Amino acid sequence: MISASPCGHKDNYSHEEVVYVSQQKTMVEKLGDWVYAASWDDLSSEAKEALKGRVLDSVGCAIGALEGAPVKSIRRLTDDLGGSPYVTLIGGGKTTPDNATFYNGAAIRYLDFNDAYLAKEETGHPSDNIAPVLAAAEYANASGEQLLLALAVAYQVQCRLSDIAPVRKNGFDHTVQGAYAAAAGAAKAMGLTAGEIANAIAIAGTGYNSLRVTRTGELSNWKGLAYPNTAMGAVHAAMLAKYGITGPREVFEGNKGFMDAIAGDFTMDWSNEDLERVTKTIVKRYNAEIHSQASIEGLLELREQERIAPEAIKSIHLTTFDVAYHIIGGGEEGDKKRIRYKEEADHSLPYMLAAAYLDGQVMPEQYEATRIKRDDIQQLLQKIDVQPSDAYSDRFPQEMACDITLETNDGRKVTIEKSDYKGFHTRPASWDVLMEKYNGLTRNVNETNAAAIASTIRGLENKNVSDLTTLLEQITVREAE
Template sequence: MLVHKLATFVKNASYSDLSDEAKKQLKIRLLDSLGTAIGAFEGPPVEAIREMLEDFGGSEMSTLIGGGKTTPDRAALYNSGLVRYLDFNDSYLAKGETCHPSDNIGSILAAGETTELSGKDFMTALAVAYQVQCRLSDEAPVRDKGFDHTTQGSYAVAAGVSKALGLDEEKTANAISIAGTALNALRVTRTGALSNWKGLAYPHTAFGGTHAAMLAKYGITGPPAVFEGNKGFMDSIAGQFSIDWQSEDLERVTDTIIKKYNAEIHSQSSIEGMIELKEKHGFSADEVDKIEIEIFDVAYHIIGGGEEGDKTIVRTKEEADHSLQYMVSAALLDGQVMPEQYEKDRIEADDIQALLKKVKVSPKQEYSDRFPDEMPTKIKVHLKNGKTHSLEKSDYEGFHTRPMSWETIIQKFEGLAEPYTTKELRNQIVDMVQHFEEYSVSDLMNLLSNIKKQQ
């Protein structure tokens, strides 16, 4: 059975299999994700989940960011919600799918704390989750079938958590098959009027995948033909595909990309381009008559007004960070796109609501052909005085062709974490992550328990 071949890959994965570059990139993504998590500490949806968990209680096994403990699956839900809420964590671009593999971090931390997981073994488990999710995104995309990218994530969470728990091959196979059978999510999460669920769909998968691994640990079995069986994943959703897990490595993390701006991943080069145009030519939003953006088809359909709805209707944070029209307007008006651009008053302000309606987005086949190896875009700004300014880009700082340095990642972490940490605590977190092979998951969670609003 295919699930057993995947389970063998998970069980055999070793820290020694990781290249030095993969180790570096795993640490960078851990720090990047901790920054996005800490920066989301007061996000209303995650505050609601925190209130729910406090009402529920539970065995104190896994630490919540900000203090307190609960069961591993509930900790996975909450901590993953923090990582995901700002929509500022990393991404992986496949031809037919886009996912955010750092969504797996909360689950592996929660499970790893229960086993006193070392930093080395954490990185191995995280690399496994990255590899599984990214390779399934490559070979078994589900977006065009009406399913969400969290569908492949269910296999990744279960694989990574199984590795963190030290499950044998049989129990790992059961964990993966339970999660893969149970957690097939609909793409309506990201179409039309967007809700809190856009940011919580993967945290829910994190909860479910962690729970599935725990069930398997205690002896619960799952459908062994989850991939190739009658009404299984291939038959019902993905269609036929092939991955030779025996020949897979743990290097896919090096192909993932990091967000420079607090915005949907496919918008990054357009936002950077708008800021560069404004800085070069010095025009203001009041001078703009029209903005034309040509972009690849995936971006057009997800954030430009194609298949997934009118992106000039922006009322909430969830709609704003999935509207290219809004994000480019914010970049022109404010010179940045960060969490403050998604505050209610900013979203509803007359200047940005008026400007976003002047942004016209269209797909360009040449750009679609170049994606995902590039993130091409062309921006043309028409001014009321008849002048035009244009710029074409193929990537942005954070794309795999222009990777972010440690210094830039630390700067991003500092900016997001500062309201909820002391300088001493930030320095301790950065140092621990940079040398995580010398520490344990429990060491890191002890630091993260000290997150709180600074006076």
């Protein structure tokens, strides 16, 4: 079987693939068939709009992060590495597809402000797939429609594996499912054959199994770089597959494979999957870890209603669902009251709630070093207690249930209950709401360029990927006023 790809090469089944034809297909080969067969017509209008919304949201996050210290360090590394100028870097310049994936992915992820998907035992950020899919699509000279379709594939793979094969409880990071998703999306964007797609997924799935220590205990820059690193490897895996390199065809079900070594047994009939999971993802209203969103909105509402001075507060007690407690509330993933820098602050419910009450918002400026170190916030966060509730845990992930009780020094108590927030799937963010967030994140770049980027994304299915990347290359950040 020979076919031409958008990259201009001839796709031939390798010797190994010819041998496989006579054997029963494995799960990754069936996944490759599904990815290859996915078409634009399979997407609902709601999914298409959601995909464009996620691209807008993530590009805004990337632009807002360009002056972040780790992002600037990775930019210097990328420039030092050089490489053939195939793919655009957000903010100017070009490099290889894998290097561009790492840098652009780091920018999208750094603020921890991009979307999320809540499975019962796993939470991930499917928009982390935008960097690898965009790099692969630009490399392949793809259309905007092809980019969005490949992105839908990546969203579906990551979300569904998170549903049926959670790994956090076994000590692995959610980027594990991301390896399969990013490779599937990148391979689809490159126009690879079904066999090549399967090989790309198998290579990435075998090679990128990150430890959960990434997000436990004393946090580091790696918290925001683990997925960009996995995505970079996934793009490299797709390139290897494009050039005929094969991967373990029993990566899922084989001896010492994903099921045997990490996730346990599960079943999945990819042929029955749709492309709608993107509509179940949620957007952050506040620049804070996703499980904090309802509690932050609730505390801000309580702040507005009661107008209690911070110095009059004796304690703030949050009762929430178990996932929030264990990841950001001081449960199994470590103490959350010793806060010294951004990576610790944006994964600490006590810090984020204290910032919300003191400043009336939780945005990138709440994570500046000078804000983190101030006495007012350090003192208030020590007064915040977080505990889990079985009843609220049973309602997750359909709801983000919690209640907050604020007690004053004179013994007065006020309480508020929440089940969701604006941006949750029960109250999804409209394009106008996303634009408000985007405009805030892009306030330090040229307004005309930022508006042109948003307009291009709004009609991306009728554009070429190069129309977007040309604008992304033109971004320049001016000094904040």
